[in-house]
Amino acid sequence: MNQPRDIVKKLTEHGYRLTxxxxxxxxxxxxxDGHISAEEIYAQVIAKYPQVNISTVxxxxxxxxxxxxxxxxxxxxxxxxYHPAGKxxxxxxxxxxxxxxxxxxxxxxxxxxxxxxxxxxxxxxxRHLAIFGRCVKCSQ
Amino acid sequence: MNQPRDIVKKLTEHGYRLTxxxxxxxxxxxxxDGHISAEEIYAQVIAKYPQVNISTVxxxxxxxxxxxxxxxxxxxxxxxxYHPAGKxxxxxxxxxxxxxxxxxxxxxxxxxxxxxxxxxxxxxxxRHLAIFGRCVKCSQ
DNA sequence: AGGTATATTGCAAGCTTTTGCAATTACAAC
DNA sequence: GTTGTAATTGCAAAAGCTTGCAATATACCT
Numbered sequence: 001m002n003q004p005r006d007i008v009k010k011l012t013e014h015g016y017r018l019t020x021x022x023x024x025x026x027x028x029x030x031x032x033d034g035h036i037s038a039e040e041i042y043a044q045v046i047a048k049y050p051q052v053n054i055s056t057v058x059x060x061x062x063x064x065x066x067x068x069x070x071x072x073x074x075x076x077x078x079x080x081x082y083h084p085a086g087k088x089x090x091x092x093x094x095x096x097x098x099x100x101x102x103x104x105x106x107x108x109x110x111x112x113x114x115x116x117x118x119x120x121x122x123x124x125x126x127r128h129l130a131i132f133g134r135c136v137k138c139s140q
Numbered sequence: 141m142n143q144p145r146d147i148v149k150k151l152t153e154h155g156y157r158l159t160x161x162x163x164x165x166x167x168x169x170x171x172x173d174g175h176i177s178a179e180e181i182y183a184q185v186i187a188k189y190p191q192v193n194i195s196t197v198x199x200x201x202x203x204x205x206x207x208x209x210x211x212x213x214x215x216x217x218x219x220x221x222y223h224p225a226g227k228x229x230x231x232x233x234x235x236x237x238x239x240x241x242x243x244x245x246x247x248x249x250x251x252x253x254x255x256x257x258x259x260x261x262x263x264x265x266x267r268h269l270a271i272f273g274r275c276v277k278c279s280q
Numbered sequence: 281a282g283g284t285a286t287a288t289t290g291c292a293a294g295c296t297t298t299t300g301c302a303a304t305t306a307c308a309a310c
Numbered sequence: 311g312t313t314g315t316a317a318t319t320g321c322a323a324a325a326g327c328t329t330g331c332a333a334t335a336t337a338c339c340t
Contacts, residue, residue: 017287017336038327053290058327078298079326092256102260112252121276122233135260136261157317178297193320206287217327219296277299 006086007069014067021045021052025060035081060121071128075101076121092127097138104131144228146226148153161185164233165200169210211268213253215241224270231269239279244271 007026008059011018028044029036038061042054065071071083075094091104105138109126147166151158169176169186178201182194201222204210210222217232231244247267256262 015287019288019336021289036203039325047176048161051290054326055291055328056289059288062328063185081269084146088274091209093168093256093260093264095200096265102262104256106257109252112249115248116233116244120244120265121246121277122142122235122271122273125236126270131157131256131262132254132265133262133266134263139261139263155317159306159318161319174288191320193300194296195320195321199318 007064007084010067010069015064020049021056022060024049024052025057026064029064029082032084034083034087035073035075036083037079037081037131039079041082072126075130076132085127089127091126091131093135094130094132095135095138096132097134100135100137102135103135147204147224156203161196162200164189164206165197166229169222169224172224172240174223174227175213175215176223177219177221179219181222207258212271213268216272223274225267229267231266231271232266233275234270234272235275235278236272237274240275240277242275260273 006029007024007030008018011022014023025041025044028041031044032040038054038057041061042057045052046059053132061072064082065072069085071085072080073083073092074080075092076096089106089107091109093102093104095101106127109129113124113126116124127136147170148163150160156162165181165186168181172180173186178194180198182192182197182199185192185197201210201212204222205212209225211225211229212220212222214220214230215233216236229246230250231246233242233244237243240249246267249269253264253266256264
């Protein structure tokens with residue numbers, strides 16, 4: 001499990017600078033329950049450090065994604081949510097009718113990942129997926 | 141395979157009005173090679189009918205999606221692309237390193253669809269998916 | 281500690297998509 | 311063919327996210 005310290009370590013290892021903005025953004029993500037939006041991160045950061053710009057939040061999120069430290073999931077809300085990769089992966093079944101969200105164990109996608117790797121040589125990044133459709137109730 | 145006539149039929153069946161805007165938007169999608177963006181549809185439509193607004197394009201696309209007549213795919217370009225549902229479904233493997241796109245047969249996702257239905261009662265809408273990751277070349 | 285290179289930031293503008301609202305128009309009923 | 315009404319549109323503004331550029335600040339080197 002990654003802790004803020006591990007993220008900081010990974011940043012310096014890759015030659016990225018440790019700015020106060022980055023440290024606060026990382027803390028906000030780590031302190032969250034796991035599905036935090038850019039706007040929510042931004043709100044937390046400016047509470048302590050009001051001159052930070054939201055574009056810095058987006059740029060930091062992009063960097064953390066690139067380093068594999070956070071995953072991004074689109075729940076179809078019109079905004080995307082972020083999850084610290086160290087807190088484990090899981091997926092979501094999102095009902096387009098009633099909006100219900102059911103969590104899905106990561107293992108369900110392992111066979112697909114294996115097929116893609118075996119038959120196409122493709123390493124799929126399926127770490128935090130939202131699958132849309134209809135739940136049991138709404139399918140009737 | 142749906143033709144414009146079928147789409148028109150489905151619209152009237154559901155009580156939606158046949159406006160010239162809708163008819164032109166439907167034609168643009170049907171005439172495309174299958175992965176057309178909202179901006180491209182808009183450009184085709186205003187060539188003949190200049191006062192049409194792009195929000196009408198987006199609203200029509202939303203309606204066609206809801207009726208299952210078009211599918212929407214995010215290739216990670218910062219804009220989404222549309223495909224007439226009648227022209228068949230397929231998926232895409234998008235390499236995040238080099239941008240290569242490999243087409244994937246629909247059948248590869250059938251086992252996943254079945255597991256979700258059997259174990260969660262969830263009818264997944266997996267008609268035109270983009271899966272991100274790394275292609276063979278970029279994985280080394 | 282001080283100087284330097286360059287990564288990073290803030291700002292403003294832009295892009296894609298969505299939404300509220302008033303004006304318009306398709307379609308059904310007469 | 312007229313009329314009524316509710317669906318649809320255009321417009322303008324806004325939401326979410328990205329980007330170019332000049333100013334700033336981190337980390338390295340001495």
